[in-house]
Amino acid sequence: MATNTTKTGQPFDRDVLDSLLRRTGFYMPSFEIYGGEKGLFDYGPPLTALQSNFVDLWRKHFVLKEKMLEVDTTIITPEPVFVTSGHVAKFADFMSKDPKTGEIFRTDHLIKQVLAARLKADQDARGKTIEVEKPDEPQKKKKIKDVKIEKLDDAVAQEYNETLAKLDNYDGHGFNQLINKFQIKGPTSGADLDPPKPFNLMFQTYIGPSADKPNGYLRPETAQGQFLNFQKLLEFNKQKMPFASASIGKSFRNEISPRQGLLRVREFLVAEIEHYVDPEAGKKHDRFQLLKDTKLTLLNRHTQLAGSEKTEVMTVGDAVENKVIDNETLGYFIVRIQDFLLKLGIDHSKLRFRQHMANEMAHYAADCWDAELYGSYGWIECVGCADRSAYDLTVHMNKTGAPLVVRENLPEPRKFQEYQIDLNKKKLGPKFRKDAKAVESAVESLSQDLREKLSLELKNSGKITVDIPSVGNGKTELDKDLISIEQREVTQHVREYTPNVIEPSFGIGRILYHLLEHSFWTRQSAESSDEPSARNVLSIPPLIAPIKVLIVPLSNHADFKPFLRQLTSTLDDLDVANSIDDSSASIGKRYSRNDELGTPFGVTVDFQTVKDKTITLRERDSTKQVRASQEDICHAIEALVRGRETWEQVSKRLPEFTSQEVD
Amino acid sequence: MATNTTKTGQPFDRDVLDSLLRRTGFYMPSFEIYGGEKGLFDYGPPLTALQSNFVDLWRKHFVLKEKMLEVDTTIITPEPVFVTSGHVAKFADFMSKDPKTGEIFRTDHLIKQVLAARLKADQDARGKTIEVEKPDEPQKKKKIKDVKIEKLDDAVAQEYNETLAKLDNYDGHGFNQLINKFQIKGPTSGADLDPPKPFNLMFQTYIGPSADKPNGYLRPETAQGQFLNFQKLLEFNKQKMPFASASIGKSFRNEISPRQGLLRVREFLVAEIEHYVDPEAGKKHDRFQLLKDTKLTLLNRHTQLAGSEKTEVMTVGDAVENKVIDNETLGYFIVRIQDFLLKLGIDHSKLRFRQHMANEMAHYAADCWDAELYGSYGWIECVGCADRSAYDLTVHMNKTGAPLVVRENLPEPRKFQEYQIDLNKKKLGPKFRKDAKAVESAVESLSQDLREKLSLELKNSGKITVDIPSVGNGKTELDKDLISIEQREVTQHVREYTPNVIEPSFGIGRILYHLLEHSFWTRQSAESSDEPSARNVLSIPPLIAPIKVLIVPLSNHADFKPFLRQLTSTLDDLDVANSIDDSSASIGKRYSRNDELGTPFGVTVDFQTVKDKTITLRERDSTKQVRASQEDICHAIEALVRGRETWEQVSKRLPEFTSQEVD
Structure with a gap:
């Protein structure tokens, strides 16, 4: 069981972190000068930068590395889409x-x-x-x-x-x-x-000038936009399966009574992957073997049903073999999610994967594992990894008639007996008008068993009744003028199937909030200092820290200015986010302010710099410093920020420096 | 005058480009399988990647380089904000x-x-x-x-x-x-x-479960979210002026009848900068001297009033000196906008800056220059650079009473006579209740001239009437129990002022669309080829091309597979977006397909690779190839993609290769 302590073992105090985050501009209630609006928050500069570094890392880790097809679809969505998906009735x-x-x-x-x-x-x-x-x-x-x-x-x-x-x-x-x-x-x-x-929970809106009642919604997830484009994406992927689409964008939930600060908000950024897989191939994944020995902390459905929260640690290979996790693809993504969260700086001891129980799954899900992060609000779902089966593609295909399917050439043709349906389209169109497509699609999706039964019924009574929820009263009558059902021998060259979807879905705000909780600790400084005796630190990893380097001149002396300009320009050219603090506060105080902002490195320009062009480099967590030429320090910073070198390596290879920081 | 030809001088045909963009999945009408929805488009994988590379470059060019404070504020906005800003009445x-x-x-x-x-x-x-x-x-x-x-x-x-x-x-x-x-x-x-x-034109919505009529809007710009946070941002910037905030996010316009494809849409991504400047310092900019010799193509207001569209080319230094452009800060940003657009790959001959005429400016603007791009729809506004004066900060301050001002210590105290207003707050509160703040703020913002006049009126009639548009019927009566106005000597140590705002605002979709028009041309290939004789190319610069490298095996031969895996993994580690095309199409056809997607480089793995581990590197625009070791080629690609080397340099330093491409 994770405990509510900081990484250095101190008791965690949410109020202290929250006041730090507000004071330093990580976030603020939206429209605060107008009295605020529940469940809406603005991100200030540090959290905006952290969020954009998150998105960048996510794109590299998932989209680029896995060659996913990223799309950007619209937030505004006309009503029929969410009627079909079930959100209008059930969300x-x-x-x-x-x-x-x-x-x-x-x-x-x-x-x-x-x-x-x-x-x-x-x-x-x-x-x-x-x-x-x-x-x-x-x-x-x-x-x-x-x-x-x-x-x-x-x-x-x-x-x-x-x-x-x-x-x-x-x-x-x-x-x-x-x-x-x-x-x-x-x-x-x-x-x-x-x-x-x-x-x-969907926000309603009016699309176009002639709407006299709401005719659209703000999406509650990016998923539907991806599903609707499935055909185009499959084509873009040259008809190859499996593949994944991905999307990063704002989504919305009109919460009844939003609470829990940044965790339950009405507008939030999500990053979602829809991985399309052939259900008949057992949902295998061809890179599963590469990571099968990765250990996961799992809380499965059976344990929860027995009233326990006891987690088990096991390799993903064992979990899939023992059917704790249903299939390789689900297991593959659970590991990739874990890799990503750890790279981000999430505390491993505060991460678990919990399987949904049958009653808590969303209306579209067949199975679901959440990556839950532990913090001061308890265990919170931050990434969902759901098996949405063929639900969404099927309902949209049934509604619109668009072929959201994969067609695969068979290595050898297959012969078999099949009940086939022939519709008299000349009569179908005039009779059902706008519903004709839906009728056609519903009839064509009837199972062989049902066709056999219906063919008898048609022979006996001259008509049949088909359940089509989207048409009329749900029961559609078709007589033998309109439809015939006959058994024939078929030779199949192409297999057609609706793929299943595995969906990892990241709530970015929730993850970032937990990252801040997991990064937070308090440094006790020397008693002799004139600074506050307890200093707050956010140990955000260099890879995603909002600002990587603070440049600090010892004083406001004019001789330091050219060095500041040159340093910031060199770091800009290396794409290393940096800022200068030339305020009159003491160096110790300036560093302390930046420890709160999660800035991992600081460089100081002092009188020694003017003499020999060396500068010092300070690391946030250890407060240790090294001193070397500007060039060496800038290149060390680049290596540290890109993850090519660790501070341990740098501090061994460059000379230590001890005197200047007044702490 | 720009002409409607491709970069190679061919007549530009919009239908050809448009069919390419749809066929290759750059974009698709949203909800197409549901019949589509006017003015809403989805970006497919190439355009999504292009857009995210745009955002990345924009952030480096503006936010990081200029140390701007980027914020991420909400799309959903309660009604009172847009009442104050004037959008409810005038947008x-x-x-x-x-x-x-x-x-x-x-x-x-x-x-x-x-x-x-x-x-x-x-x-x-x-x-x-x-x-x-x-x-x-x-x-x-x-x-x-x-x-x-x-x-x-x-x-x-x-x-x-x-x-x-x-x-x-x-x-x-x-x-x-x-x-x-x-x-x-x-x-x-x-x-x-x-x-x-x-x-x-604002989309309406209902916030919260108790709204029985629309009580909020989707923002039409990100600007208001930035203005509302001005105080916090100034504090974050340690009270230093000037500074800028920035924001990248979706904005919305419920167009009456959207047309012109990607140019006039209901949902779009904008990147906006609000640069806050002291109006009394003449809107100087301290880096203006560095770029004052940059030439701009300008179409000023006077020329347009005279019925002409004749542009003038002049340096920004001359333009500001001659008051064609009002001030240094506006000039500075116009140049920075031009630099950015050219870096992106916009055709310089199809870029001009046009000054707004008085009648076409938005309700908040004092002056405005648009970066217009030329294409098949004529000259289109793609970046606005407006001087919003102190309009927004003033109206929000007047409405809410929040001090959206800068306080600056004066080097020497100033003494002067001033009419001062004293309000009896004990009576004001109960009398005006929720409007009390607005009354207080309106009264405090009265000019000295008006105060002098009102002090007489108060003396004579015992009451005064003040115009406060947001309160009651707009005329507020105050009697001498509530207010007194007296002239006193004042010693001022601090100067308080409302900053003016210079706002560069980028319509990302419009810029990207023009980039595609400017990048598009048709290559005539050799007659002997079995490929289509005319091949379309998108010459998108490597820096922002969606995918940087296509990896192409000569055939499906098993010996090539390990090389493909190693190449893609090396390029992934270098953060170079790449894809593999191992389909059975000819190499020429596969390259041709990628020329359409704007992929600048291709590498081929062939039998020579298996022997000596060399690969070929092909450049899209010239179709020239070089051959070298995998390591040398991958490093050359990295240098090309990061802009550290040009193709000319690479093709000189690595051996040319001529035989393999079947073209």
């Missing part, structure tokens, strides 16, 4: 309104909060203290009215615990029963709540 | 509805189209042929009903021409008068049009 949370105060709560969160608070009060009453989740900010101020320090019946406490464990299973009706049974009231007013209502 | 186009067909037209475009068509018909009737703008696709199919080949009276023709020249000056009422006067009807039906109505 919703339940909300409860307090009719007295007008407050709106996310129903599951409210029930969870109240029951957890009662259980906590029960424990307090029994004289036990248990660690409960740190409350989110909004709760700090609000008191939950009905909670007294009160012992519960053992049976009631058990029922609460059981309810909490399966809260994901309930629908609106179920939630309402819980609210009545457990007498859950408006937390500030104590009033009876309105019955829970579903609230669709 | 609109007029639309005309044909009541018979339900069609909606952008009024100015319709008038322009009809008058231009009549003028064209007039010229035809007079037996002259003039080049008119190539019609957009929707017009290809639609016929404009009322246009016959008919000679116009000279006076009428002149009136049409004059109207076209000043079409930007009209409002809804004016447009309506033109429509009646010139008898402009529904172009497909011939029916009378409904009177023009303003249509706000």
Whole structure:
């Protein structure tokens, strides 16, 4: 079990980190001077740079290395797309309104909060203290009215615990029963709540000047844009399978009551991969052997069903062999995700992969493993790795008639008996008009078993009824003028199939926030110093640190200026992000300010520089320094930042320097 | 005057380029399988990679090199922000509805189209042929009903021409008068049009679960998000002026009737800089001297007013000295924009800077120069460089009371007489409630002249009336219980001012589209070849080409495989985007396919490679090849791609190779 301590073993204090992040401009509530808007945050310069370095690294690690086809599709999406994908019907949370105060709560969160608070009060009453989740900010101020320090019946406490464990299973009706049974009231007013209502989490909008009601949405994921282009992408890939598309872009969720700072926001950047694979080939992956010995920390579905959170460490090879992880492709991506997170600087001991239980999977998923990161909010899903099966491509193909399939030449032709359907298209078109394509596509996707049954029915009654959810009342009647079904011998030269999709999906903001938690620690400095005795440090790896080098002149002396100009220009030319701090603060203070910003290196220009053109190079985590010529130092920095050399290597090969930093 | 020819002097054919871009997956209409959605396009793999290389270069050229503070602010914006900025009232186009067909037209475009068509018909009737703008696709199919080949009276023709020249000056009422006067009807039906109505171009949305009407917008620019954070950014910059913020992100315009393919779209990526400068320091720039001899092609306001499009070439130093360009900072950024566009590969002869005329500037602009690029749609604005003066910071400060100002310590204190206002805040709060801040801020921003006048009025009548547009009916009455105005001697130690803003704003899609037009040409190949005789090439510079290297094995021979793996892995490690084409097409055909994708280099693995480990390197534009060891070739590629060496240099230093390409 990961514990909530910093990398140096100090107790982690979220308030200290949060105040650092706000004070140094990592992030700020959006529209703060207008009073702010819940669930929307702006990234200031350090976090914007960190985010763009993340995107750059992600592109190299996944898109370039794996030759993925990156696309940039639109955020604005017309309604029919999300009707087909199921988001209009199913991408919703339940909300409860307090009719007295007008407050709106996310129903599951409210029930969870109240029951957890009662259980906590029960424990307090029994004289036990248990660690409960740190409350989110909004709760700090609000008191939950009905909670007294009160012992519960053992049976009631058990029922609460059981309810909490399966809260994901309930629908609106179920939630309402819980609210009545457990007498859950408006937390500030104590009033009876309105019955829970579903609230669709997609932002609505109006496309074009003639829309008189919302006719589009802001996408909640980039995936649909990728699926709709599947045919074009397969063609771009010269019809070769398997392959992957990828997309990095803003997505949106109109959260009912956003909380947890940067973790649950209404607008967020995601990076998503859709890897298309032949389901009949067992979802093998041809580079799986290269990484099969990589160890993973796994929390599988069975363990969770047994009420435990105990993880197991095993190699991905074993996990796939023992069917803990379903197939090689899923396993391959889980390892690649882990490699990426570790390269980024995520603490390995605070990373686990948790399998979704059947009831918590999104409506499209067949299996799903989350990379969860541990921090002050507990274990949080940061990367999903879902097997979406053939769900999306199938529904879009059925709706539009576009052939979102792979056609593969067979090495040898296959002969077999098959029920074939012939439609009278001259009559079909006029009869079904805009639905004709959907009818055609639905009929053509009927299974052989069903065709056999229907061919009998057609012979007997002269007509058949087919389920087509998107047409009319869902039941479409076709008579023998329109359709015939006959068994024939077929010779197949080409195999046609709908690929399955493995989808690694990265919530970039959540990962960055955890990276900041994992990077944060406090340095105790020497007592003699005039600086604050505890200094905060963000040990962000050089590879993705927002600014790589701080250039610091010893003082404002005019002799230093040409060196500053030359250094910044040399580093610019090497594509090394740098900044100059020529303020009047002491060198120690200036370095300390930059330790907070995660800047891994500092160079100092002093009077020795004017004499012999040497400069010092300081490393953030150790505060050790070396001294060498400008050229040597700049090249050392480039090597450090590109990951070609470590600080240990550099500090061995260049002469140590000890005197100048006033610390 | 630029002409519409390719870089090799061939006549440019937009249809050929467009069919290439669609066929090779540069872009596709969004939601094409659902019938598409006007003004929305998806970028396929080549254009997505080109765009991300653009962003990378832009960040290096501007953000890193100029030490700008990049921020990432939200797209979703609550309504009050855009009320204050003026977008709710003024960011609109007029639309005309044909009541018979339900069609909606952008009024100015319709008038322009009809008058231009009549003028064209007039010229035809007079037996002259003039080049008119190539019609957009929707017009290809639609016929404009009322246009016959008919000679116009000279006076009428002149009136049409004059109207076209000043079409930007009209409002809804004016447009309506033109429509009646010139008898402009529904172009497909011939029916009378409904009177023009303003249509706000911002997409609306609903934030949160309790919104029962739209309460937010998708931003039409990133600028407001930057302005709202001005205080934090100034603090981040340690109170130093001047400085710039920057932002790259999606912005949105709900176009009435989008046309012109990738040029006029509803969702687009912009990169915007807000450079904050002290207006009293004459908007000097401390690096202006370094680039003052750079030549610019300028089309100023006066020339345009005189009805001419004649450009002048002059140095930016002369332009600023002669007040053609208002100030050094504007001049500095115009040069930096030009440098960037040329580095990108834009044709210098198809770039000009055009000054906005007073009537066409956005509501916030004090002066504006557009970088216009020439292509098959004529001269198109691709980068705006506007002086937004202190407009935005002032209106947001007045509305919210947040001090969006710079405070500067004066070298010596200043003493002077000043009218000071004292407000009785105990009474002000209860009286004005939520508007109290706005009243306070408006009163405090009153000029000394006005204060003098109001102090008399207050003395005489015991009350004054102040214009505060955002409060009540716009006229706020304050009596002497609430306010006093007195003249006092003041000693000032700190100067407080609202900075002016110079804003370079890049429409990324428009620039990329023009880059593709400017890069496109057709190669005539040898007659003996079995390949198509004309081959299309996109000469995109190596620095930003989507893929840098195509790796091509001579055939599918198993001996080549290890070399392919090693080459791709070496290039990946050097961060050089590469792809392998091991399809069965001839080498010539495979290279030809990649010339269309703008891939600048190709390497071939052949039987010689198996013997001596050498490979060939081919350059796209010359089709010349060299041959050397894998290591030498990979390092040459890295140098070429990073801009450290030119092909000319590489082809001189490595041995030429002539035989293998079947062309």
